[in-house]
Amino acid sequence: MNLFDEAIARRRNEKGGLDWLSDWQVNSANMTASAIIIMAEGFETGPLYVPMPTGSGKTTGAIWGIIRFAKDFPDQRLCFMTLYKDSVDEVYKSLVEELGNDVVGHYHGDAAVDKDDELAKRIIVLTHQFIQYNQGALDDRDLFVVDEAIYATGEATLKLEHFNQARSWATSHNIYPDEFTKLANFANELDRQLQDSDKKYIAASRSGDLSWAQTIAFDLKLTDYSQTTAYRGVLVANQRFCEALLQGLVFLSRGNIDRDRYDPIYSAAVLGIPNLEKTIVLSATGGMVYDIAGSFKQDSQSKAYWAPPSYEQLKLVHLSGPDLPPYYDSWIGQDKKDKVVRYIDWVLSNVKEDTIYMTMPKKVLDGCLRDYLGQLTKGELEYPISVTKHGKQIKVSHHARSVGSNAFAECKAVVYLWDNHLPQDAAVRRFHTLANEEITDKALEEANKRRLVGNYERIREAQYIDNMMQQIGRGSVRNIDKNAVAGEMTAYVHTTADRFIRLAVQYRDCETDVLEYEGQETGEPTGRIDRIVWYLKQQNRRADVPLSEVQEALNFNIRDYKNGLQNSLDLQMLGYRFEPGKKGKGNQGKFVWTRDN
Structure with missing residues (x-):
């Protein structure tokens, strides 16, 4: 690994030693800072992502890059966006120490500052949600640095009643009543088309006069009507819908809740960032989702110059579990609740470590575990929940909740139970949001098959792994030492065999194991490429592997999967490249080990 010793030494000298950061972390932070400056100089255009795991120093590097940006480009303006208010405050404080509060501003709902005064400053630190409620306020920014989940800046989902609520507000206050009436009629007609079809998804047509959408999207200034806006969130979503419609990025899904119930969902798949060509996303999970778009x-x-850390001190344990229905909201009977409690108590009793961060779907926590965790039977739960079980200190949260950077950095185990299921339309929406590809009925053909296929399936599966990695990264694995080795930790994961394999290959050099519950097997991978990847992972050869060996072990023709193997991110993450070979002696196919190169 090339750590650019001179650059590291210079940075340490500039910043008073940086004793709390390893050379690898300083190097990673330098890379992040450089990405910002290179884009500001115009040598690269976006959207770009910087793929480094939690604990590598991305945020520190972003702060260094923003400080240099402010000094070297006095005529340019920058926006840093993060998901959480606490993170806004932390980044703002660090920047003000170097640049002063006359240059750096910040804003969120709890900040006791004047929004317009803060926006007048050259550097502004905000949450992702700011864009949706302040359309046009950031159009003057020359560069955006976005910490994770850029799609949170613009996606919108609505139900039919939301269009009617917006129309009611518009007609009762005489604010673009004709335009909102046409919008509500458009939504109702789209719903009728879905009812008359046998499809799960239909695209919204851009044909006809859409001047009403143009007016709602760009002429309506909701900040002028704050005193009359009881449905501000609904109106913002209606605006986002109109903006997406004009770009051909709207679709309606049947919104299946389960096999027998549905509730149609209107999706607007548009990013809120006004200058994507000057946007950098900091990604903790290797850019899996972004690679697909x-x-x-x-x-x-x-x-070119960065390498991920080694996870030789991380053990991934694949858990089996009890037989339960696939829909979490159906786990309401006492027998199912008892199954869940018995299983979780068994898991915790078998975890060897004594400090644990445990996460699962919110519906499971709410519906099954209140009594077990000593919580009230009704009302909102406050997270994280702290409990002691089997002499172990446990912090409990759920998959949809993200937390402060180092809140659980001392936890030696992470327990991840049950997959973070999102509606299928979320994968469809996210793909088109990130890819910026027009949504047409032809484009939705793959979504309208019995199950998601193609890029929709890829992005859906990537979201599962992304969530697992985000949660696993809460624990002590985030503590990366001077030798670029991630902290010692065990992650206990209950998921499918195929997903466990995809998760395991993201962590270079990690160890894997299984822990079976009441004789239930964890299962074997079913996908052909997953089986190939798992075979290579288990062999741990760290050298070229002949195609003939893998083919004999797995008993199917591997060349039939040539395209999938040559484009497999999982295979690349494992450190291999597939060469199919040619006919004739000496031209045998093989899996080429690339890590040493």
């Missing part, structure tokens, strides 16, 4: 690419610095 063609418009995003990895920044040149990290791609």
Whole structure:
């Protein structure tokens, strides 16, 4: 690994030693800072992502890059966006110490500042949600640095009643009543088309006069009507819908809740960032989701000069579990609740470590575990929940909740139970949001098959792994030492065999194991490429592997999967490249080990 010793030494000298950061972390932070400056100089255009795991120093590097940006480019303006208010405050404080509060501003709902005064400053630190409620306020920014989940800046989902609520507000206050009436009629007609079809998804047509959408999207200034806006969130979503409609990025899904119930969902798949060509996303999970959407690419610095840490001290344990229905909201009978409690108590009793961060779907926590965790039977739960079980200190949260950077960094085990299921339409919406590809009925053909296929399936599966990695990264694995080795930790994961394999290959050099519950097997991978990847992972050869060996072991023709193997991110993460070979002696196919190169 090339750590650019001179650059590291210079940075340490500039910043008073940085004793709390290893050379690898300083190097990673330098790479992040460089990505910002290179884009500001115009040598790279976005959207770009910087793929480094939690604990690598991305945020620190972003702060260094923003400080240099402010000094070297006095005529340019920058926005840093993060998901959480606490993170806004932390980044703002660090920037103000170097640049002063006359240069740096910040804003969120709990900040006791004047929004307009803060926006007048050259550097502004905000939450992702700011864009949706302040359309046009950031159009003057020359560069955006977004900490994770860029799609949170613009996606919108609505139900039919939301269009009627918006129309009611418009007609009762005489604010663009004709335009909102046409919008409500448009939504009702789209719903009728879905009812008359046998499809799960239909695209909204851009044909006809859409001047009403143009008016709602760009002429309506909701900040002018704050005193009359009881449905502000609904109106913002209606605006986002109209903006997406004009770009051909709207669809309606049947919104299946389960096999027998549905509730149609209108989706607007548009990013809120006004200048994507000057946007950098900091990604803790290797850019898996962004790799699928063609418009995003990895920044040149990290791609050429950065290597991920070793996870030789991480053990991933694949858990089996009890037989339960696939829909979490159906786990309401006492027999199912008892099954869940028995299983979780068994898991915790078998975890060897004594400090644990445990996460699962919110519906499971709410519906099955209140009594077990000593919580009230009704009302909102406050997270994280702290309990002691089997002499172990446990912090409990759920998959949809993200937490402060180092809140659980001392936890030696992470327990991840049951997959983070999102509606299928979320994968469809997210793909088109990131890819910026027009949504047409032809484009939705793959979504309208019995199950998601193609890029929709890829992005859905990537979201599962992304969530697991985000949660696993809460524990002590985030503590990366001077030798670029992640902290010692065990992650206990209950998921499918195929997903466990995809998760395992994301962590270079990690160890894997299984822990079976009451004789239930964890199962074997079913996908052909997953089986190939798992075979190579288990062999741990760290050298070229002949195609003939893998083919004999798995008993199917591997060349039939040539395209999938040559484009497999999982295979690349494992450290291999597939060469199919040619006919004739000496031209045998093989899996080439690339890590040493």
